[in-house]
Amino acid sequence: MISVNEAKDLIKNNLPSPKTTTILLENALNYVLAEDIYSTINIPSFRQSSKDGYAILHQDIANNNFEIVGEQPAGISKNYEIKPNQAIRIFTGAPLPKNADTIVMQEYTVVDNNQMSITGAKFSLGSDVREIGSEIAIGELALKQRTQLQASSIGFLAMLGITEIKVYNKPKISLIITGNELAARGTQLIEGQIYESNSIMLSNAIQGTINETPKIVFAEDNLETLKSVIDNTLKQSDLIILTGGVSVGDYDYVKKACEEIGIDTIFHRVKQKPGKPLYFGKIGNKIIFGLPGNPASSLSCYYIYLQNFLLDFAKMPLTTTIKLPLGKSYTKSGSLTHFLKAKIVNGKVFPLTAQESFRLSSFAIADALIILPETKENFEENEIVEVITLSN
Incomplete structure (x- = not known):
């Protein structure tokens, strides 16, 4: 087994080289610019009024008697x-x-018989006049490369007349869900079955991270079937995320299936709890993650490893951890890094109950994961710990 930090380094070192594509501006939300954008026009392109009112010569304010023409x-x-x-x-x-060099706001005017006078305010030279290029001039930098596009930045580019932009690609993602015990929601469970939840959970997590919807594929716990499914899915994916089948049981075929179709295993098994049997492999520029089948374990691995992998792939800003005092003392067993589902209350972080890898109920109310390093077992109340904040 390798450490959590070693796993993170191996994942980062195997990140595929960035690729770019040109897309329509209306489809650009949350994408990241792959080049600097310079303005080809002045905004405004003419001297413009910023208010409803009257355009005058400032020198005439002293007379304060204007004919509306x-x-x-x-x-x-x-x-x-x-x-x-x-x-x-x-x-x-x-x-x-x-x-004209000044705008007088209509609220501060009196109009009588086509004559206007100013009342109740003073106006300086140039008041409410937008000069040519005052927002941005021809040749000025509009947005820098690596800017993540939001509604405001898309609107700004639209003002420049831009219709297409070059952005960094987001990964094409496929989720392969394994497990013969899984049943579809809305069906009647038979003894030995559980409802499948990883696909909808991870799909929503991915959408929340990079605004992309993965393709979802289901596979039986059968070596030949799984090999075929992975092989076919690779042809249309940059990233495959498998859930289940990554441990060492008789029906855990992910590692063997991947290796038999030519995928190089970068690592398998990490010194962590939950998520010890995490798998990471690569073939060409395509990446394969194998997550545990237990939902809480699977989601923990997503936040610890996959979230920043996806952000880095798309050149979006990475998430970072924060430091908070522990709300109560905690003792862990064994020399593993522990990730505890937690709640932040009044500036402290409290571990929740139900920390087992199959327990998703505590994850449903958690807003943080506490990281307890492998080298230490006892943690005191108010001790500063590292925390991953969640987006629930």
Whole structure:
């Protein structure tokens, strides 16, 4: 067996080289830019009003008596040019008259018989005027490479007229669920069966991490069947995640099936609890994870290893651990790293009950995993421990 840190290093060292693709901007949510983007236009491209009001010459404010000589809506330009003591009714986003230099907000005006005067406020030169290129100018950097795209950044790129962007690929993922004892939800259980939960659980975890939906495949606990399923799934996947069949029982075929179809085993079995029989393999640029079949164990391994693997693959920001005081003392047995389902309360982290690898009920209310290193057994109340925060 290898240590948790050794397993993490081996996974990171075998991360496939990044690939890029060009996608439509409307499909870019949560993708990461693979190149710097520079503006090819000025925003705004014309002198623009930022408020509803009146466009004037600032020098005329002292006289405070303006003749309204026209109206300028947004979307078209009437090419007005005003004379001293004249004003143009103007609306948000509309182009300014050629020589106007100040906008007076309509809330601070009195209009009578086509004459306008200012009341209740002072306006400085350039008030509420958006100058050409004040948001971004031609040639300026709009967004840096490695920016993760959210609704706001997508909207900003749309303002630049951009329709397509180059991004880092996200992995094509397949989940292979093994176990003859598994039954589909909505069916009647027979003795010896349990409802299958890993597919929906891990699928939602993956969607929450990189906004991608994996393909789900089911396989019997049969060596030849499993070999065929893995081999076929490899052809359409960058990453395969298997659940179940990774231990050393008579019906645990994952490691043998992988090796018999040419997958190199990078490691199998880690000094940790839960998730000791974790499997990691590689063939070409394709990666294979074998997770334990017990749901809580499987989900623990996801948060410890797979979450950051997926983020790193897509060049998205990685998650990091935090340090918190332990809410109560805890003693673990054996020289394994323990990952405890936990709850953060008032700045402390408390281990939950039901820590067994098959117990998902405690995971359902957990918002953290406590990491207790393999080299120590006794942990005191208020001792600082490392914590993975969860996104439940």
